[in-house]
Every structure is written in structure tokens, then in C-alpha cells.
Amino acid sequence: MITEFNTSFSINGLQIAYADLSEVAYSLVKEGEPFEREIGDFLLDWISESPVIVQRTSGSTGTPKEIVLSKEGMVKSARITGDFLGLGEGTKAVLCLPVNSIAGKMMLVRALILGWELTMVAPERTPLWALQDTIDFVAMVPMQLEASLKEMDRVSMVLVGGAPVSAHLQQALMGLDTIVYESYGMSETASHIALRKLNPLPEASKSGSLPPFQVLPGIHVDQDETGCLVIDAPFLSETSIRTNDMVSRPEENSFYWLGRADNIVNSGGVKLMPELLESKLQPFIKQRFFLTGLPDKVLGQKLVLVVEGEPEGDLIAEIKRISGLEKYEVPKAVHYLSAFEETKSGKISRAEITQKLI
Missing domain, CATH: 3.30.300.30 (ANL, C-terminal domain)
Incomplete structure (x- = not known):
């Protein structure tokens, strides 16, 4: 059982104590919309006695499979992201990703551990249209971000991932004040292990070329003999995580993603x-x-x-x-x-x- 919990955590304006999480979860499962039932199911898994979470991979790069992630590793990943992006207690965040994905699960874990004020909405194409308040942080897939550009004047920071960001979307971001980070990660790494800023671009990248992904603290990357990325994240896995992602590495703790070796x-x-x-x-x-x-x-x-x-x-x-x-x-x-x-x-x-x- 994970007992780490930040008492500042709230969902849709309701502050929730750790002792009340099971009641909230059961209510979501029984009375909620389909996306809310997924949230309730995950909360019940999170506070259960099991030290692990079973996650099904997306299947975008092969046959979907079940993997096992330690809750302790997910907590560590949440803290690393919070520290790197400066998202501490009281962060007003929006959960608009399906919680059957690792990205959706990790948004919930970050909120629980870091003490965020979380608003949960349906994971639709335009998830922010009905929200009026300002938003400190939201994670989205590129399709959602592109469809939500007119709402970005109320959003301080966006994390975009799950698919490559198109050149058209990259260009559209240049006119925004919102800070946008693109993520690299997978189910096996409990969401992202590296980030790169898309907006505003670093001075060295103003020519139009994007910066490389920067590996987060506590993680080391290398390449195998075929040029594919190898990830060492001791808090997530005792063994190296070998990928089929071809990369180039301008520096030790950074890389450019080139594509899938199997493509x-x-x-x-x-x-x-x-x-x-x-x-x-x-x-x-x-x-x-x-x-x-x-x-x-x-x-x-x-x-x-x-x-x-x-x-x-x-x-x-x-x-x-x-x-x-x-x-x-x-x-x-x-x-x-x-x-x-x-x-x-x-x-x-x-x-x-x-x-x-x-």
C-alpha cells in the first residue's frame, strides 16, 4: 500500500483526505461517467495492498501486452517531473487523458503526491472548452492541443506527448505565451523519461530546428549496437529498458528521436x-x-x-x-x-x- 499523500490534493474543487479516497473512488465507479469510472478503478488499485500497478501497453509499436510497474517507482517519477517543471503544492491541473493509459494514470499520481488541485474532464478532442478558470498545467496528446489553441491564453504550461508533434502544430505554438514541453516515454517508463521545450524555443534553436530531448534527473540513456535507445532508470527497473527507437545523441544526457527501427x-x-x-x-x-x-x-x-x-x-x-x-x-x-x-x-x-x- 502507498501511504505517501499530500493533504493539499483536491478533485474538482473538493479537498480529499487519504482516508476518504476509497469512498470517493467507489462513488466514481458506481455513479460516474465512463471516464470517471476509470479514475475510480485506478484510485482503488492505487490504495490497495499491492505494491504494483498492472498496465497494458498501447499497441502502437506491436502487440499490446501487460507490464508491471512499482508504485514506488511511479511516485519517484511523479516527484522528478514536479521538481523539473516546478509544479508543487496548489498547482491547478487538468486531467483530460484516459486513465487506462499510463499518461492519464501518472497525472493522477502527480496530483496525489504533489498536492495538486485537479480538475477532471472527459478525454475528448476539445477538453478545455467549458473551463473558465486559469490552468497551471495540463497534459495532452497533439490532437487535443491543436484543437485547444484558442484556450491556451488561460494555460500556463502544457505537456504534449503520445505521438509526434507535427510541423504545423509546432509553428502554431510560436505565437503562444504558454510554455509547451514535448515528452518522450512509454508505458514501461511510467510516462516520460525526457522532455524538450517547444515554446518558447531556446535561443540556440530560433533558426527553426528543435532542441534535443533532455533526460530527466536520475535517468541515464545510451545506445545499443543498432543505434536504438537504451534507458537506465533504477527506480523503475532493475534492468536496462531496451527500445526500438533510433536516436542520435549530441550530448550524454540528450538525444534526438529519429524513428522506429521496425519501420x-x-x-x-x-x-x-x-x-x-x-x-x-x-x-x-x-x-x-x-x-x-x-x-x-x-x-x-x-x-x-x-x-x-x-x-x-x-x-x-x-x-x-x-x-x-x-x-x-x-x-x-x-x-x-x-x-x-x-x-x-x-x-x-x-x-x-x-x-x-x-
Whole structure:
């Protein structure tokens, strides 16, 4: 059982004592909306005798699986984030992420441990529209942030993660006073292990290039022989956490995310990183899209563009005119789909869609 608790903790304006958490949780489970029932279920798990939480991964990079996280490690992670971002007692925070995700769970843990004044709302596309008060801190996925830009004048700080931030959204953030951090992490690391500031950009990044992710205190990162990130976080795992994320490391405690090793397209002996190429194409394609590899008799794999929606002009011809794009980086074909399949966490199911195109 976790007994660490900050007495300043409140939900929707109601200050709650540790002894009352079970009653509040049961009330949410019995009488709440679906998202509130998830919150109630997690609170009951959190105050149970078990020293661990069982979390199901999102499935965005493979088959979903159950992992076990120690409550002690989650508490440590919450404190590290609070210290790094300066979010202490009395922080007015909004929980608008589903609590079946690790990101939603960790927002609750931070509130409980750090003593936040937490407002919980449905995890919808525009979660802040009905809130009138100023907000110190909110965590969102990119889709929510983009849909909530007009509400940002009431928000001091945003943590965005769960999917890459598009070039279009990055540009939209430049006109805001809100501080925006992008996170890197996964279920296995109890949310993020590294952050980078998107707004305002550091002076060294004013040219337009984003800064690298900065690893949080108490965590060390390295690369394996394939160039993938290896994470050492002793408070979370006794062994190193090996990822399939290709990175470059300008300094010891920082890195740039390049893409997933399992997404690499080997086209005629040239290894192409779809995520890197997608960042080059984002300013020129309005619809959601991704790049992937399909079997080819000559090349082994050919690079193709998959777009959500109806065709709009000759995309291949337009891409060929993009400055700085090499000939082998131009997709060989475009596939249009009416709607992308998504994981439960709202990410594009690249592997499933690609398999259906073969």
C-alpha cells in the first residue's frame, strides 16, 4: 500500500483526505461517467495492498501486452517531473487523458503526491472548452492541443506527448505565451523519461530546428549496437529498458528521436527512416499520412505514401518539387484510405494498415 499523500490534493474543487479516497473512488465507479469510472478503478488499485500497478501497453509499436510497474517507482517519477517543471503544492491541473493509459494514470499520481488541485474532464478532442478558470498545467496528446489553441491564453504550461508533434502544430505554438514541453516515454517508463521545450524555443534553436530531448534527473540513456535507445532508470527497473527507437545523441544526457527501427524501409539497399521523411513532408500535406514500405520485385521494398482522405491533385509531382528531398526519398506510389485504423490510444495503426496494403 502507498501511504505517501499530500493533504493539499483536491478533485474538482473538493479537498480529499487519504482516508476518504476509497469512498470517493467507489462513488466514481458506481455513479460516474465512463471516464470517471476509470479514475475510480485506478484510485482503488492505487490504495490497495499491492505494491504494483498492472498496465497494458498501447499497441502502437506491436502487440499490446501487460507490464508491471512499482508504485514506488511511479511516485519517484511523479516527484522528478514536479521538481523539473516546478509544479508543487496548489498547482491547478487538468486531467483530460484516459486513465487506462499510463499518461492519464501518472497525472493522477502527480496530483496525489504533489498536492495538486485537479480538475477532471472527459478525454475528448476539445477538453478545455467549458473551463473558465486559469490552468497551471495540463497534459495532452497533439490532437487535443491543436484543437485547444484558442484556450491556451488561460494555460500556463502544457505537456504534449503520445505521438509526434507535427510541423504545423509546432509553428502554431510560436505565437503562444504558454510554455509547451514535448515528452518522450512509454508505458514501461511510467510516462516520460525526457522532455524538450517547444515554446518558447531556446535561443540556440530560433533558426527553426528543435532542441534535443533532455533526460530527466536520475535517468541515464545510451545506445545499443543498432543505434536504438537504451534507458537506465533504477527506480523503475532493475534492468536496462531496451527500445526500438533510433536516436542520435549530441550530448550524454540528450538525444534526438529519429524513428522506429521496425519501420525502416530498405529500398534497393538504401535504408529510409519514414518518420524523418514524414517531418519533411508535413508542411506540404494537409491530411493525415504516413510512409511505409511495400514489397517490390526490383527494390525489395518500395517507399509508399498512405494518405487519409480523398485525392487532392498529383501528390507525387508536388513532392518531387520539394527542396532538399533526395530522389530516393520520393514515394513510388500513393494509397488513399477513407479512414485510418487507430489503436485505443488514438495512434495510427501503421503495421495493420501496411499489412492490408500488401
